[in-house]
Amino acid sequence: MPITFIDIERQKSARIALLFIFLIVMYFFVTFSVFFGVSFFFTPFMMREGLFSGPSLLSVGVIFLLSLFIAACHFWFSSTNVVSSIMNKLAALPPDPKDGLHRQFLNIMAEIRVASGNKAKMQCLVIPSLSMNALAADDLKGEAVIAITEGLLSRLSREQLEAVIAHETYHVLSGDCRETTLATSLFGMYVTFFEKMRDFSDDDRRGDLAPSFLPLWTLLKLSELLSMFISREREYRADAASVRMTRNPLAMAEALHLLSRNWTGGGMISTGLEMLCIVNPVAGSLDETEGWWADLMTTHPPISNRIGLLLRMARINPATFEKRRQDIGGPESTSWVPGQWVGFALDVKKQWQGPFSMAELVTLPWLNPQTWISSNSVQQAVKASEIDAVRDALTERFAADPPASSFLVCPACRQPLREVAYEQTTALQCDFCGGLLVDNSRIVRIIARRAVPCTERVQALARAVLADNQRAATMRQLKKAGRRSMAGYTCSKCSNTMFRTFYSGAYLIEIDRCNICGFTWFDADELEMLQCLIENKITSRIGTI
Amino acid sequence: MIAVVWILVGFIALILTWALYIYNKLVTLRNDVKNAWSQIDVQLKRRYDLIPNLVAAVRGAMEHEKTVFEKVVAARTRAMAASRMQEMAAAEASLTSSLQGLFFVIEGYPALRSNENVMHLQEELVSTENRIAFARQLYNDLVANYRTGLEVFPDMLIASAFKFLPFEYFSAEALLRAWNPDKFAGYERRN
Structure with a gap:
């Protein structure tokens, strides 16, 4: 019996041979x-x-x-290039080292690698989706990948993420993920093909499938039997291994709890990939039941059981866990002490921010010599450059770190854009009109993250804009004008026309998109409104117009 | 007579094969431990390099917290100078706790928390702390493994004949990571 994690034997699985035999019998x-x-x-x-x-x-x-x-x-x-084809299907991208949360993800991968004895060589990828799920894939060539959705990355704490990654690492190390990946790819192509056929026949109103698809249908039904090969036990084992690596059963339990309460990617993660995931993205009626039939027909054990086992390892009462989970997240405290120098600064949105102590003020990332400062020592508001202490600090800061300005100009007012930090990633902002130019790949990240809560003003504005746009869209539809994309600004980069559309059918926020460069322009407040709508699940309602 | 000789030869061959097997197993275990130790070293170096950067980044904003910095810097110097295992473990423990003090203080400064550079450095340090803890956990697990290999009968005969020496654990504290009461603060015990 191996004592440490690193000498877990890779079971050269006889199950891969079993899969092949199954395939022969099927054919x-x-x-x-x-x-x-x-x-x-x-x-x-x-x-x-x-x-x-x-x-x-x-x-x-x-x-x-x-x-x-x-x-x-x-x-x-189907066993060549499995991993890359799965990742293409999910549009997974390698993490961006300039992004705060992605860097944390990379760091945690390195930590888990240390914990597992530097044995596993794994690539890590991020799936640009708001859903919460994680998956591991590994093929016969030994190309192993761990992929995590943006939603999971932004909503789990560091320790919880560590537990999830350790769980996925175990799947790769123990080799059970290899047979799962192979099984997925062996039958995945039929499932995809069959789904396409069904869509096609629905579109043409031809009723049910033509009888010529009968062999295909048989194949599909047979491939559903595949879940019998994938034992539920492997998830329990991976949970246990995660605890062995991180020594933190509680974080794993909390992560599973969060996963069970959120959208885990049903509809986004295509059929056939569910067995690679940490929790089943498509909920089934058998998921939370036990017994030999459920064991046979499902790929994941009941989440309540998994959490129960983990809590037993941590010796915590499930009732206490439930209570404690609701308490997490208290109010934040500020370090402001009365009697000291206190200043307020006018930010780029023309709102007063503060109070700040001098030391805090000079570290504000958006402070520049032109910023208006008001303080308890001077009656009038003054420019930051007129306060000696601030000027010195700014001089020092600019000498050490010149501001990252961009060669791009604002599509609306042609002012140069400035790179700003936004929800732990970066965006280009126009100081003049307050609009934001965002790379399309970063929009999902920004929406998934909730570090900056939305203000009441933005929320009210978002509701008003949504109702307004809903009315306009309905009117257009009544007039049979159909969906239209209107030409608007010219793109900062390629000077082609950007198209003005709504972000989506549900979230009617106008955006300008350049389809050539992959940039999206948000006018002032539009991105905040969009975030606010999605965070608070505010959608347009037909009854309100 | 010849049969007896053959049996004897076979017996000796069997013993030799067994001895060879045990010897090789012990060497493998020992090398694993050494490798794990070098991993700890790598991560400790990484931490020593990061600390001055973090201190420089936050010093300007936290003039009143001199003692915290001094503690961190002193602990770092002590840890770098330590040579013996137990001494080193103690120095590392005090460095870890002083760094935690610094993180705690940083938490109180909203302006620092919104500073990209400080957050980056803090993330790197937190990650390094974790890597050290994991490397140490691995090392201790492997030492335990190796020690078991040395002490079980009859393997201990080979171990003592070839002078395999046991390694020390990095510290008792690392083993306690398995059950850290602080981590579960706020929860009622089940039993």
């Missing part, structure tokens, strides 16, 4: 039925010609060889 039945279906069709003809013979040993042998050949081809084609 054998399909080919067999097709062959005899066809021969049945021709029976009258063959009877007349005297050619008919029943299923002979020879024909069965030929069919067997044929199915062996097809199975081998299938196995070969």
